[in-house]
Amino acid sequence: MDKVLIKGLEVEAVIGVYDWERGITQKLVLDIELDWDNRPAARHDDLSLALDYDRLSQRLLAFIGASQYGLIETLAEETARLIHEEFAVPGVLLTLYKPGAVKAAQTVGVQIYRNYGQVEAQ
């Protein structure tokens, strides 16, 4: 399967399980690999047949920026679900980093792969 990639997408959000984390925003960084057949877009040189990484990135910045989950696992799951439901992406490999969480670590995070199955053509 071809991929569309979004790497190092940075967004500030309320995230964390501790009381002191509920009143601040923290930096999150996402790497996303999206299963997508790139051949139709390439064949016709047509953005409407492509998975538009710009439109998808803007939607994720809005969604995550307004979110207030505790665990990064929950945010990763809900972000993958949104990508599938709103952009008809059948499979998503999503890595979500919370770089400020552990002082002694460069970063920490979670990675999930969700395959929702092929989306029926309309």
Ligand SMILES: Nc1nc2c(c(=O)[nH]1)N=C([C@H](O)[C@@H](O)CO)CN2
């Ligand atoms: N697997 C996880 N472990 C932890 C999380 C998390 O979201 N997933 N969150 C925290 C705290 O919010 C932490 O980031 C505060 O520094 C601890 N462990």
